[in-house]
Amino acid sequence: MIRHTAPRGVRRAVTVAAALAATALVITGCTSSDTPSDEPVEITFWTWLPDIQTTVDKFEEAHPNITVKVENVGVGIDEYTKIQNAVDAGSGGPDVAHMTYDAIPAFALTGALADLTQTGGESISDTFLPGVVSLVQFGDAIYGVPQDFGPGVMYYREDLFTAAGVEVPTTWDEYATAAEQLHAANPNAYITYLEPGLVDAPYMGLWQLGAKPWTIENGTDLTLDLQSEEALQWADYWTELNNAGLTLESVQGSDEWFKQMGDGQIATWVVGAWGLQALTGVLPQNEGLWRVAPQPVWNEGDTGTSQWGGSASVVLAQSEKQEAATEFALWVNGSEEGVASLRDDQGLLPTTNAVWEDPAFIDEEIAYLGGQQARQIFAQSAQDTVVGWSWTPFQPYIGSVYKDTVGQAISNKTSIAEGFKAWQDRIAEYAEEQGFTVTIAD
Amino acid sequence: MTAPTALVDVAASTRRRRPSAKLRASRIAYAFLLPFIVVFTLTIVVPLGYALVISFFKKQLIGGTVFVGIDNYVRALGDTLLHDGVLRVLLFFVVQVPIMLLIAVLAALAIDSGRLAGSRIVRIGLFLPYAVPAVVAALMWGYIFGGRFGLAGQVFGFFGVPAPDFLGPGLMLGSVGNIVTWSFVGYNMLIFYAALRSIPEEVYEAAAIDGAGEFRKAWSIKLPALRPALTLALIFSVIGSLQLFNEPSILQALRPSVITTNYTPNLYAYSLSFMGGQTNYAAAIAVLLGGLTVVIAYVVQLGVARRDRFV
Numbered sequence: 001m002i003r004h005t006a007p008r009g010v011r012r013a014v015t016v017a018a019a020l021a022a023t024a025l026v027i028t029g030c031t032s033s034d035t036p037s038d039e040p041v042e043i044t045f046w047t048w049l050p051d052i053q054t055t056v057d058k059f060e061e062a063h064p065n066i067t068v069k070v071e072n073v074g075v076g077i078d079e080y081t082k083i084q085n086a087v088d089a090g091s092g093g094p095d096v097a098h099m100t101y102d103a104i105p106a107f108a109l110t111g112a113l114a115d116l117t118q119t120g121g122e123s124i125s126d127t128f129l130p131g132v133v134s135l136v137q138f139g140d141a142i143y144g145v146p147q148d149f150g151p152g153v154m155y156y157r158e159d160l161f162t163a164a165g166v167e168v169p170t171t172w173d174e175y176a177t178a179a180e181q182l183h184a185a186n187p188n189a190y191i192t193y194l195e196p197g198l199v200d201a202p203y204m205g206l207w208q209l210g211a212k213p214w215t216i217e218n219g220t221d222l223t224l225d226l227q228s229e230e231a232l233q234w235a236d237y238w239t240e241l242n243n244a245g246l247t248l249e250s251v252q253g254s255d256e257w258f259k260q261m262g263d264g265q266i267a268t269w270v271v272g273a274w275g276l277q278a279l280t281g282v283l284p285q286n287e288g289l290w291r292v293a294p295q296p297v298w299n300e301g302d303t304g305t306s307q308w309g310g311s312a313s314v315v316l317a318q319s320e321k322q323e324a325a326t327e328f329a330l331w332v333n334g335s336e337e338g339v340a341s342l343r344d345d346q347g348l349l350p351t352t353n354a355v356w357e358d359p360a361f362i363d364e365e366i367a368y369l370g371g372q373q374a375r376q377i378f379a380q381s382a383q384d385t386v387v388g389w390s391w392t393p394f395q396p397y398i399g400s401v402y403k404d405t406v407g408q409a410i411s412n413k414t415s416i417a418e419g420f421k422a423w424q425d426r427i428a429e430y431a432e433e434q435g436f437t438v439t440i441a442d
Numbered sequence: 443m444t445a446p447t448a449l450v451d452v453a454a455s456t457r458r459r460r461p462s463a464k465l466r467a468s469r470i471a472y473a474f475l476l477p478f479i480v481v482f483t484l485t486i487v488v489p490l491g492y493a494l495v496i497s498f499f500k501k502q503l504i505g506g507t508v509f510v511g512i513d514n515y516v517r518a519l520g521d522t523l524l525h526d527g528v529l530r531v532l533l534f535f536v537v538q539v540p541i542m543l544l545i546a547v548l549a550a551l552a553i554d555s556g557r558l559a560g561s562r563i564v565r566i567g568l569f570l571p572y573a574v575p576a577v578v579a580a581l582m583w584g585y586i587f588g589g590r591f592g593l594a595g596q597v598f599g600f601f602g603v604p605a606p607d608f609l610g611p612g613l614m615l616g617s618v619g620n621i622v623t624w625s626f627v628g629y630n631m632l633i634f635y636a637a638l639r640s641i642p643e644e645v646y647e648a649a650a651i652d653g654a655g656e657f658r659k660a661w662s663i664k665l666p667a668l669r670p671a672l673t674l675a676l677i678f679s680v681i682g683s684l685q686l687f688n689e690p691s692i693l694q695a696l697r698p699s700v701i702t703t704n705y706t707p708n709l710y711a712y713s714l715s716f717m718g719g720q721t722n723y724a725a726a727i728a729v730l731l732g733g734l735t736v737v738i739a740y741v742v743q744l745g746v747a748r749r750d751r752f753v
Contacts, residue, residue: 081716256588396716400713401703407698408699411699435505
């Protein structure tokens with residue numbers, strides 16, 4: 001099944017290309033019957049990973065017929081705006097783009113992304129972790145090759161817990177108790193921080209609780225449920241800690257926040273596993289002080305975790321080189337060599353089944369975490385991710401008005417549940433404006 | 443015999459040449475203007491026209507783009523989030539601009555008086571902040587004002603008093619005003635200083651003969667002479683205040699719950715467009731804001747002109 005034709009019948013290097021393709025197929029477990037054309041193609045790749053050229057060079061070495069032009073057009077929403085502009089204009093976009101999971105539905109549902117099961121990516125669901133594949137799969141179509149992900153874990157300052165003689169919490173109840181004990185033992189220490197603008201915190205919390213704050217049916221019917229039992233459970237829990245003065249208001253990633261983390265003012269950080277990169281990168285002086293534990297659960301015996309962050313490589317529907325683009329995305333994120341480069345050159349947490357079955361990877365002792373075999377905890381979290389969380393096609397908007405509503409409640413130490421209500425109202429207003437039929441669940 | 447013919451010839455040729463010379467002159471003028479016209483059209487006229495056109499449409503996730511007439515404008519007039527932002531920048535204008543212009547006038551008078559030691563250094567020193575990009579300025583001041591480890595916190599800590607929360611809901615607008623004042627005092631001072639330098643020396647000599655001192659000269663000669671410059675500076679400030687964006691946008695990262703998405707009209711339009719994909723509505727807001735700016739600038743000019751008549 002050859003979808004692209006090789007018009008000038010160039011056959012010189014066909015054997016080489018076929019051999020390479022065979023290798024690639026074996027490595028990725030790809031079952032595509034596409035014969036890669038040996039005609040030189042150039043694809044454009046938009047990403048904001050700073051050192052990606054190293055990985056791209058390795059790809060080009062293995063694929064002499066494909067040249068990859070890397071362009072950094074901005075991080076997150078900046079890139080998405082440019083992609084949206086290109087989609088509106090009908091051309092001008094990249095062939096492959098880096099996209100966080102929360103942004104994919106908006107582009108997938110409006111037809112901006114290529115269905116990779118039609119362009120050589122049939123193997124994706126077998127190659128990658130099921131919990132991650134579910135973030136790029138809509139119906140039978142797959143709109144991205146998973147690149148990295150953020151299984152939820154809890155990083156904590158072992159020195160603070162030891163000094164205060166406090167047990168490391170495994171449930172949220174224990175976490176609240178630990179919050180009191182830690183702060184009582186050391187008035188400068190807080191169990192964690194709350195950020196009025198950080199929408200990822202409730203995303204992660206609601207995901208773990210199995211909440212469905214937004215559900216879209218038939219493509220146009222939106223049901224909002226930010227007053228569900230689960231949503232209120234999360235809201236009231238944090239209202240209580242916040243009002244008791246057991247949390248610190250801070251902005252994650254700011255200089256001040258890193259200072260608080262480094263100084264031992266913040267005792268835990270519940271975050272995607274990638275948090276380790278931030279800690280090692282910005283707080284090298286803290287080596288040996290931090291440890292990782294599973295994300296706390298609501299009830300003793302629960303195992304469900306949630307995720308925070310992570311990206312896929314998507315192929316644009318307007319690309320005229322979708323096969324080459326898919327081949328590139330599959331190699332970078334799924335081949336043994338590509339995955340090794342993601343891990344070692346990019347510092348990312350790969351998402352293939354193969355790598356998470358590899359003892360050398362899972363059992364590696366992480367010096368920064370005092371020699372803990374941290375990836376075992378990551379792997380467990382990856383397996384235990386609660387299934388069923390979904391994103392809307394207008395997630396950036398939902399995130400942007402969080403600070404206007406819930407953020408106010410956090411800063412003013414008022415009811416976060418009330419903040420959720422205000423948040424829901426803003427989302428409903430917006431969705432109606434966008435043509436959705438909105439129902440507020442009761 | 444030959445002379446009249448020659449005269450006629452000359453007359454004829456000048457008659458012929460005059461319009462062609464004029465034409466050539468205007469052609470040359472247009473040739474010189476062309477780069478400006480091209481850039482002006484591409485960067486001002488076309489985007490303005492585009493904003494105006496798209497402001498009459500509405501793009502929805504469901505239903506695509508449809509023509510909606512003045513719906514976006516009607517919505518903007520009833521949008522309380524937008525009103526909050528507009529009132530905030532008007533308050534900013536009423537408080538910050540007089541302070542900034544007063545400092546700038548005093549500085550210009552001081553430098554112009556010729557009695558200031560090292561006036562050149564003062565002039566450059568005052569102007570220097572204007573050369574600092576707004577983003578850098580906001581970052582820098584954000585650090586200075588930053589609660590627990592900022593410079594302000596350290597200074598207050600030295601005296602054993604807790605620093606007020608400069609970036610809190612109560613003081614944020616004042617802090618933004620402080621940054622803008624710091625950035626633009628030098629710029630306005632330069633406008634005023636240039637106006638003062640253009641006063642002919644003879645006027646001062648006459649005043650000196652009449653026995654006027656420095657303060658009298660400042661009050662009766664310099665301040666009236668500053669009026670056109672003041673109008674100009676005021677109009678720039680109207681635009682600057684209503685378009686307030688950079689400083690709050692940077693500080694938003696430090697205090698997300700204080701600088702909400704609708705903190706200033708421009709910030710609101712930006713959020714609508716880039717976070718919500720509501721480019722059409724944002725364009726309508728931009729057009730309205732532009733209109734409001736023109737109206738206020740016109741009122742300012744009228745006000746100053748009317749006072750001129752009474753002088």
